[in-house]
Amino acid sequence: MRVARVGDGIVRAKLPNGLRVIAKEMHAAPVAALSVWYRVGSRNEHSGITGISHWVEHLMFKGTRRYSEFDLDRLISRNGGVNNAFTWLDFTTYYETLPADKLTLALDLEADRMTNARFDSRAVALERDVILNERQMYENNPAFRLGEEIQAAAFKVHPYGHEIIGYACDLQALTRDDVYAYYRRYYAPNNAVIAVAGDFDARDILAHIERRYGRLKPAPPAPAVAAVEPPQRGERRVVVRGEGDTDYLTLAFHAPAATHADYMAFVALDAVLCGANGLSFFGGGGNNRSSRLSRALVDGGYAADVSGSLVPTLDPFLYTLQATVMAGREVAEVEAKVWAELDRVRRDGVTRAELDKAIKQTRAQLVFSTETATSQAFWLGFSEVIADYTWFTTFLERLMRVSPEDVVCVANRYLTRDNVTVGCYLGQDKANGSA
Known part of the structure; x- marks a missing residue:
C-alpha cells in the first residue's frame, strides 16, 4: 500500500x-x-x-x-x-x-x-x-x-x-x-x-x-463517459402545466465543471446574486435577503423566494436560478426582473466591497458546514472523486483570489440568452380562474 x-x-x-x-x-x-x-x-x-x-x-x-x-x-x-x-x-x-x-x-x-x-x-x-x-x-x-x-x-x-x-x-x-x-x-x-x-x-x-x-479483487475498468455536450446556440424554453395556484420560474445556464478555472468566480457570482451557501451541496444556505436577486424580486414584491444552485460536478452541468412567483404577478414580469439584474452585473460589474462581503459570508457558511467529522469525511471523499483532496482544502484560498473582474467575465461568458433554458411551471388552478 x-x-x-x-x-x-x-x-x-x-x-x-x-x-x-x-x-x-x-x-x-x-x-x-x-x-x-x-x-x-x-x-x-x-x-x-x-x-x-x-x-x-x-x-x-x-x-x-x-x-x-x-x-x-x-x-x-x-x-x-x-x-x-x-x-x-x-x-x-x-x-x-x-x-x-x-x-x-x-x-x-x-x-x-x-x-x-x-x-x-x-x-x-x-x-x-x-x-x-x-x-x-x-x-x-x-x-x-x-x-x-x-x-x-x-x-x-x-x-x-x-x-x-x-x-x-x-x-x-x-x-x-x-x-x-x-x-x-x-x-x-x-x-x-x-x-x-x-x-x-x-x-x-x-x-x-x-x-x-486488500484481498478484494478489482473489476475490469468501467466504461468511460465520453459524451460531450455541444455548445448551446440559442435560448430554449419549456412550459409545464399542473395542479396548484402557484407559478414557478427557473433559468438554467450551462456552467463549468468543478475543476474548471471559471468555477470559483462562478461561486462568487452566485453569492452576489443569491447569497452565500458555502459547500451546501444541494444549493441554498444562509440568509440571502441582502443578495441582489432577493432585493429585486422578494423585496420588490415579484417573488416569494429566489435561490441559486451551482452544484460541483465532473462534467459541465447547470447553474439554476429559481423563483416562486408572488400571487398577483406574472411569470413574464419575474423573468424580466431577473434578466434586468443579470444585465446589470454584466454591464456595471460588482464592487470590491460587495464581492468581499459575499466571500466573507461564503467563508462563514463553509466553516459552519464542514466542522464535523461527518462533513469532513464527506467533502474529502467527494473531492477525491471529482479531482483530489486539494479541491476541498484549497477552496477558500482559491475563492479569496477571485476579483470583481473575474466575476464580470463569468457573468458575460455564461449568463447569456443563448446559453439559457427557461422553464415555467403554470398552476392550472390559477390558469382556470379557480384560485
Missing part, C-alpha cells in the same frame, strides 16, 4: 487493487465518520437503463451472504451510530458516523457489501415498486416536474439530461440480471474511494483497511 501524509492531519493511500483511501485525524470528540464513494451515478447511464444506479443503492441495504437486511442497520444503531446513502449525478455514496472505537465495524460492513450483496429476486422486485412509487411522489412536486423538463431540454447529448431516479419505462423493463450485472461492473475497489475522519490513529485505520479490503 502506498501511503502519503499530506498535512493537516490528512493521510492518503492507494491499495494494489486500486482502492483509494483518504483519512483525517480529528481529536476534538470521540467520534468517527466513514464514507464510501463509488464512481457511478446517473452520468453512467443511458436510455434503457436510467435509474439503475439509484436502484442498486436501494438493494445494497437488502443484505449480503453474511448479513441480513436487518443486520446492516441494526449493527450500526446498536453501536450508537447512524448510516445512510444517496445516489447523485457522478457517484453513489454510503456513510456512517459512530463512536470512534466502532469505526472498524462500519469498515467491515462496507467491505462485505462491496462484493457480497445478494440481489435477491424478490428484493429486486419489491424495490422496483418502491422506486416507482418514489417517482410518482416526486411527480406531485412542481419543482421536480419542471426540473426534469429543463434537464431534458438543456442536454441533447450528455447523460446529465435525465433525472437520477430514472424514467418509469426503464424501471419497469430492467431485470434482476441487469441490475446485478451493473453492480458487479461498478462496485469494486478500483472504482471506489474510502474517506474517514475522526478520533483515531490513521496508521491503525489504514492497517485495518489494508487487511479487510
Whole structure:
C-alpha cells in the first residue's frame, strides 16, 4: 500500500487493487465518520437503463451472504451510530458516523457489501415498486416536474439530461440480471474511494483497511463517459402545466465543471446574486435577503423566494436560478426582473466591497458546514472523486483570489440568452380562474 501524509492531519493511500483511501485525524470528540464513494451515478447511464444506479443503492441495504437486511442497520444503531446513502449525478455514496472505537465495524460492513450483496429476486422486485412509487411522489412536486423538463431540454447529448431516479419505462423493463450485472461492473475497489475522519490513529485505520479490503479483487475498468455536450446556440424554453395556484420560474445556464478555472468566480457570482451557501451541496444556505436577486424580486414584491444552485460536478452541468412567483404577478414580469439584474452585473460589474462581503459570508457558511467529522469525511471523499483532496482544502484560498473582474467575465461568458433554458411551471388552478 502506498501511503502519503499530506498535512493537516490528512493521510492518503492507494491499495494494489486500486482502492483509494483518504483519512483525517480529528481529536476534538470521540467520534468517527466513514464514507464510501463509488464512481457511478446517473452520468453512467443511458436510455434503457436510467435509474439503475439509484436502484442498486436501494438493494445494497437488502443484505449480503453474511448479513441480513436487518443486520446492516441494526449493527450500526446498536453501536450508537447512524448510516445512510444517496445516489447523485457522478457517484453513489454510503456513510456512517459512530463512536470512534466502532469505526472498524462500519469498515467491515462496507467491505462485505462491496462484493457480497445478494440481489435477491424478490428484493429486486419489491424495490422496483418502491422506486416507482418514489417517482410518482416526486411527480406531485412542481419543482421536480419542471426540473426534469429543463434537464431534458438543456442536454441533447450528455447523460446529465435525465433525472437520477430514472424514467418509469426503464424501471419497469430492467431485470434482476441487469441490475446485478451493473453492480458487479461498478462496485469494486478500483472504482471506489474510502474517506474517514475522526478520533483515531490513521496508521491503525489504514492497517485495518489494508487487511479487510486488500484481498478484494478489482473489476475490469468501467466504461468511460465520453459524451460531450455541444455548445448551446440559442435560448430554449419549456412550459409545464399542473395542479396548484402557484407559478414557478427557473433559468438554467450551462456552467463549468468543478475543476474548471471559471468555477470559483462562478461561486462568487452566485453569492452576489443569491447569497452565500458555502459547500451546501444541494444549493441554498444562509440568509440571502441582502443578495441582489432577493432585493429585486422578494423585496420588490415579484417573488416569494429566489435561490441559486451551482452544484460541483465532473462534467459541465447547470447553474439554476429559481423563483416562486408572488400571487398577483406574472411569470413574464419575474423573468424580466431577473434578466434586468443579470444585465446589470454584466454591464456595471460588482464592487470590491460587495464581492468581499459575499466571500466573507461564503467563508462563514463553509466553516459552519464542514466542522464535523461527518462533513469532513464527506467533502474529502467527494473531492477525491471529482479531482483530489486539494479541491476541498484549497477552496477558500482559491475563492479569496477571485476579483470583481473575474466575476464580470463569468457573468458575460455564461449568463447569456443563448446559453439559457427557461422553464415555467403554470398552476392550472390559477390558469382556470379557480384560485
